[in-house]
Amino acid sequence: MTARPTALIADDEPLLREHLQSHLARLWPELDVIGHARNGREAVEMFERDQPQIVFLDVHMPGMSGIDAARAIARRAITVFVTAYEQYAVQAFDQGAIDYLVKPFESARLADTVERLKQRLAEAQAGGTPVAEPDGDTADRIEAVLDRLSTQLRHQASGKPWLQWIKASVGNAVRLIPVDQVAYLRSDEKYTLVVWEGGEALIRKPIRELVDELDPEVFAQVHRSVIVNLRHVAQVVRGANETADVQLKGRSETLPVSRSYLHLFRQM
Structure with missing residues (x-):
């Protein structure tokens, strides 16, 4: 019997965590959401303990951000970022081969994400690996996108205008x-x-x-x-x-x- 896929949801807003889980339960009943994390550090701790295959990470959480948590988890899970920064993030994620959901997310967009996740897990299972490991080019692009998004978050947190x-x-x-x-x-x-x-x-x-x-x-x-x-x-x-x-x-x-x-x- 094939093991059920597992996921972790990390977001500092309880209602959004519950909203995402309820939509996932409808779109992907076989998926087991093994827990909810309130911040990046808690997400990393829960990941190390439970080793889920998929992690939904809010980009902007207090303390350790979703970007920092993604770096800590590295390539041991498939990461889906949840973000409110649509104008910048959509372009960056589209070009960087990273999946994302924009808050408040649409059911159709989540359905597309679910299909991509199923495909990634199927590829991993066929290759006998825990998750589908990105190739070198994709991994480099993902790292570049994380760098750019980290810059965006730091600047927004500082409240400073862009250099003129x-x-x-x-x-x-x-x-x-x-x-x-x-x-x-x-x-x-x-x-x-x-x-x-x-x-x-x-x-x-x-x-x-x-x-x-x-x-x-x-x-x-x-x-x-x-x-x-x-x-x-x-x-x-x-x-x-x-x-x-x-x-x-x-x-x-x-x-x-x-x-x-x-x-x-x-x-x-």
């Missing part, structure tokens, strides 16, 4: 560069080169800090050392070994896109 100006030294003067005029930023050891419509300048600020301050709807990190303004992209030319080059509007230089970030342009 970059202060840079140009000759003997200090220049305030409007962010919307920036074509790209490229790191060079301790410095970052800012290239905008009016010229170039070096600033003493690393890429990893800038990416947290720039609106992810406009700016995308495409390489560990490159951030590009998507509004300045003319085309993306694919290369060998899952890499690509970005060509910019009105500029001759090209920018590298590494394998981990190629998913950003799959639907362009």
